[in-house]
Amino acid sequence: MAILEDGLQYHIRMKEGDVGRYVFLPGDPFRTDLIARFLDDAKLVAHNREHKTWTGYLDGVKVSVTSTGMGCPSAAICIEELIKIGADTFIRIGTAGRVAPESYDENLDGIICTAAVRDEGTTVHYIPIEYPAVADRHVVDALARAAKARGLNYLEGITQSKDSFYGQHEPDNMPAAARLHERWNAWIKGNVLCSEMESSALFVISSIRKVRAAAIMNFKNMDDTIQVACDAVRLLAREDGEIE
Amino acid sequence: MSFFEQGSELQYHIKMKKGDVGRYVFLPGDPFRTDYIASFLDDAKLVAHNREHKTWTGYLDGVKVSVTSTGMGCPSAAICVEELIKIGADTFIRIGTAGPVRSPEDAVKYDGAICTAAVRDEGTTVHYIPIEYPAVADRHVIAALAEAAKARGLNYLEGITQSKDSFYGEVDPDSSPSGDRLKERWKAWQMGNVVASEMEAAAIFVISSIRKKRAGAIMNWGNMADTIQVACDAVRLLIKQDSKN
Numbered sequence: 286m287a288i289l290e291d292g293l294q295y296h297i298r299m300k301e302g303d304v305g306r307y308v309f310l311p312g313d314p315f316r317t318d319l320i321a322r323f324l325d326d327a328k329l330v331a332h333n334r335e336h337k338t339w340t341g342y343l344d345g346v347k348v349s350v351t352s353t354g355m356g357c358p359s360a361a362i363c364i365e366e367l368i369k370i371g372a373d374t375f376i377r378i379g380t381a382g383r384v385a386p387e388s389y390d391e392n393l394d395g396i397i398c399t400a401a402v403r404d405e406g407t408t409v410h411y412i413p414i415e416y417p418a419v420a421d422r423h424v425v426d427a428l429a430r431a432a433k434a435r436g437l438n439y440l441e442g443i444t445q446s447k448d449s450f451y452g453q454h455e456p457d458n459m460p461a462a463a464r465l466h467e468r469w470n471a472w473i474k475g476n477v478l479c480s481e482m483e484s485s486a487l488f489v490i491s492s493i494r495k496v497r498a499a500a501i502m503n504f505k506n507m508d509d510t511i512q513v514a515c516d517a518v519r520l521l522a523r524e525d526g527e528i529e
Numbered sequence: 530m531s532f533f534e535q536g537s538e539l540q541y542h543i544k545m546k547k548g549d550v551g552r553y554v555f556l557p558g559d560p561f562r563t564d565y566i567a568s569f570l571d572d573a574k575l576v577a578h579n580r581e582h583k584t585w586t587g588y589l590d591g592v593k594v595s596v597t598s599t600g601m602g603c604p605s606a607a608i609c610v611e612e613l614i615k616i617g618a619d620t621f622i623r624i625g626t627a628g629p630v631r632s633p634e635d636a637v638k639y640d641g642a643i644c645t646a647a648v649r650d651e652g653t654t655v656h657y658i659p660i661e662y663p664a665v666a667d668r669h670v671i672a673a674l675a676e677a678a679k680a681r682g683l684n685y686l687e688g689i690t691q692s693k694d695s696f697y698g699e700v701d702p703d704s705s706p707s708g709d710r711l712k713e714r715w716k717a718w719q720m721g722n723v724v725a726s727e728m729e730a731a732a733i734f735v736i737s738s739i740r741k742k743r744a745g746a747i748m749n750w751g752n753m754a755d756t757i758q759v760a761c762d763a764v765r766l767l768i769k770q771d772s773k774n
Contacts, residue, residue, distance in 0.1 A: 400646065400663035412721045413714055417646035417663040417689060422671060443663060443738065468659055475658045475739050492689065493721050 294366035305347030357407035357486035377500035381479035398500040401485040418488040424499035431516035442478040446485030540612035551593030603653035603732035627725035627748035641749030644690040647731040664734040670745030677762035688724035692731030
């Protein structure tokens with residue numbers, strides 16, 4: 286069932302044809318402008334609430350960027366509606382904190398996320414918590430190849446997707462401090478490489494809806510990370526037969 | 530900390546020490562199936578058999594490869610994987626049988642399933658790390674399995690497996706007081722495109738992620754010989770890649 290208003294998806298305010306099958310997903314609406322600069326002939330398509338979308342081209346293939354807003358609740362809305370209007374391949378581009386010791390390497394450009402800790406309240410509305418939040422291995426592979434070709438240094442691994450930013454940054458300020466510390470230590474020992482707020486919803490919903498998703502988190506230069514994501518889409522578009 | 534057999538260097542349950550296994554280990558559930566898998570290795574020797582853990586070590590392309598049975602269920606699979614890691618194994622391919630989940634037609638249309646991740650529908654891995662943590666396979670092991678299957682013209686589904694603790698909860702949910710819950714959750718796994726149901730992958734994946742080892746799984750509902758061949762070819766591909774790295 287689609288909830289429409291004037292023929293447009295309720296929250297992202299777009300219809301079929303407004304976006305490409307490849308969509309970049311930053312959290313921040315303002316970052317869509319920055320990402321759109323890397324697309325050819327990008328046009329602003331919609332901006333409602335925290336969801337701002339530009340659509341342009343990479344190697345002649347239609348590609349869009351839509352902001353999810355912060356957290357899995359709005360990310361889930363955004364992804365559901367994008368799927369309804371034809372998107373089938375998502376790359377989240379975002380910022381993240383560091384978790385396991387190896388993620389603190391100063392030479393790292395960022396993290397490519399292969400799976401996510403479901404430390405959030407949205408995806409249990411979809412499917413029981415035991416279900417894995419896992420990225421599509423072909424999208425991960427495209428990101429890894431693109432990063433390597435540019436000589437950049439991204440680690441590959443698991444991200445923690447949390448609902449509370451300040452629970453991570455100021456745990457002692459929370460009545461639930463002991464639980465937050467104990468679980469953070471578990472993620473460290475589980476080799477979780479980064480901490481952010483949307484990948485879990487993206488991965489779970491993509492597995493359920495049979496679309497592809499991955500995420501690349503930036504530690505250093507956002508332009509580099511965006512370039513890697515653009516190159517990954519170029520590789521996928523070629524492999525998908527969108528470019529001859 | 531290791532638990533050794535008193536007065537020896539043998540791991541407590543698998544009864545082996547460093548050098549007894551290769552870094553590449555096949556993991557069937559059934560001890561009797563290790564014999565069959567060993568027949569695909571060169572110069573395979575029986576190394577140990579204690580409880581449900583039976584191990585053969587042989588060679589593929591001249592490189593040491595082993596097969597150890599996990600027994601049924603994540604509790605014994607976890608013991609097995611922990612002890613294998615302690616004696617030097619770092620790459621695991623579970624070879625097993627499974628039932629289809631998404632649709633019974635999958636059992637007709639496909640040769641089996643290559644498992645990219647697992648539903649943690651079991652009680653073992655929460656002793657390791659909270660339930661929100663993903664049970665995910667190593668993508669390079671999965672790529673090797675997929676490439677090997679394709680080269681043999683076989684057609685395996687790729688996707689998520691459900692790792693459960695109760696076999697009869699799946700095949701006969703109504704005989705259980707929790708039948709309604711079991712059926713409700715089964716339906717959720719179907720809508721979540723879960724492709725297979727078995728009993729060990731979640732423990733193998735979670736422990737491998739925590740211990741920084743590589744793991745994948747290939748399940749079949751038909752021809753075991755084909756599946757073993759694919760797993761052997763996948764190890765040959767990994768051997769080639771690992772020698773370059």
